[in-house]
Amino acid sequence: MPNTASAPEAVTDRELRAFLYGLPGVDEVGAAARAKDLSTRSVKTTAKARAIDLAISMVDLTTLEGADTPGKVRALCAKAARPDPEDRTVPSAGAVCVYPDRVGIAVEALRGTGIGVASVATAFPSGRAPLEAKLADTRAAVADGASEIDMVIDRGAFLSGDYLKVYEEITTVKEACGDAHLKVILETGELATLDNVRRASHLAIRAGADFIKTSTGKVSPAATPPVVLVMLEAVRDHHRDTGRRVGVKPAGGIRDTKGAIRNLVLVNETAGPDWLTPDLFRIGASSLLNDLLMQRTRLATGTYPGPDHYTQD
Numbered sequence: 001m002p003n004t005a006s007a008p009e010a011v012t013d014r015e016l017r018a019f020l021y022g023l024p025g026v027d028e029v030g031a032a033a034r035a036k037d038l039s040t041r042s043v044k045t046t047a048k049a050r051a052i053d054l055a056i057s058m059v060d061l062t063t064l065e066g067a068d069t070p071g072k073v074r075a076l077c078a079k080a081a082r083p084d085p086e087d088r089t090v091p092s093a094g095a096v097c098v099y100p101d102r103v104g105i106a107v108e109a110l111r112g113t114g115i116g117v118a119s120v121a122t123a124f125p126s127g128r129a130p131l132e133a134k135l136a137d138t139r140a141a142v143a144d145g146a147s148e149i150d151m152v153i154d155r156g157a158f159l160s161g162d163y164l165k166v167y168e169e170i171t172t173v174k175e176a177c178g179d180a181h182l183k184v185i186l187e188t189g190e191l192a193t194l195d196n197v198r199r200a201s202h203l204a205i206r207a208g209a210d211f212i213k214t215s216t217g218k219v220s221p222a223a224t225p226p227v228v229l230v231m232l233e234a235v236r237d238h239h240r241d242t243g244r245r246v247g248v249k250p251a252g253g254i255r256d257t258k259g260a261i262r263n264l265v266l267v268n269e270t271a272g273p274d275w276l277t278p279d280l281f282r283i284g285a286s287s288l289l290n291d292l293l294m295q296r297t298r299l300a301t302g303t304y305p306g307p308d309h310y311t312q313d
């Protein structure tokens with residue numbers, strides 16, 4: 001993941017509004033049609049095998065449950081490092097994503113694997129807490145070894161038009177991240193319109209996000225194709241205008257190979273092939289990996305492995 005950290009510019013409320021309201025509006029019908037067209041493209045045989053391995057390497061293998069035990073986190077880490085213990089050709093996952101109080105366990109379990117630990121912070125998933133609490137949450141995760149922080153934006157502030165508050169919260173959390181990369185979760189299911197998704201994407205990017213992420217996985221709808229399309233357009237346009245590449249992470253409800261490959265087609269056709277790397281594209285998912293492994297085996301051998309072949313995601 002490239003370190004795109006550079007001090008975000010100070011901005012006034014007036015400048016920020018002018019910037020966000022100056023963005024072109026999203027044609028909702030056109031975006032839905034384009035996303036549908038790209039979603040139905042078929043990817044077959046060799047290209048499919050490559051796409052499956054790429055998707056595995058992009059998975060942020062996630063567990064975000066109140067009931068997460070140390071044992072569950074360790075099992076998830078083992079799976080991220082060696083998704084199929086019987087097949088060394090399977091790539092490892094992109095990262096493991098856990099709550100802040102589980103970061104230390106995950107860091108320990110992944111030591112020596114080169115796999116990073118991402119942690120949701122800033123009062124995930126609601127984001128309803130004082131800024132000091134959000135910063136403490138972030139600093140604790142980083143101190144325990146998280147190399148990536150997935151923060152939520154204040155949707156209440158965004159929807160009431162207090163864009164500067166959202167912007168400044170992102171820049172402050174970014175500072176608290178130190179060397180850790182910052183993924184900014186927009187929670188698009190609560191943003192109501194694609195115009196808002198576009199504005200929130202550009203706001204987060206301008207505030208210094210290394211990645212923009214669709215959803216927490218706790219709100220539906222989550223990573224719908226039109227939303228991912230609009231976010232990919234935002235990073236594409238930002239790169240065109242500034243030369244800086246920002247990543248995208250759809251998350252929430254991506255549970256099968258078809259859904260994962262649909263996302264890769266969207267990336268290729270929108271942001272372009274430069275984004276087809278775990279440095280710039282991740283898929284946040286708690287239960288996608290097994291389907292990718294099953295489809296991989298099916299492609300290679302012609303048959304599906306038995307239901308007990310893989311450990312539970």
Ligand SMILES: O=C[C@H](O)COP(=O)(O)O
Pocket residue numbers: 062064097215216217218251252253254284285286287
């Ligand atoms: O950040 C990742 C999401 O929480 C995962 O959502 P999911 O459980 O629907 O795959």
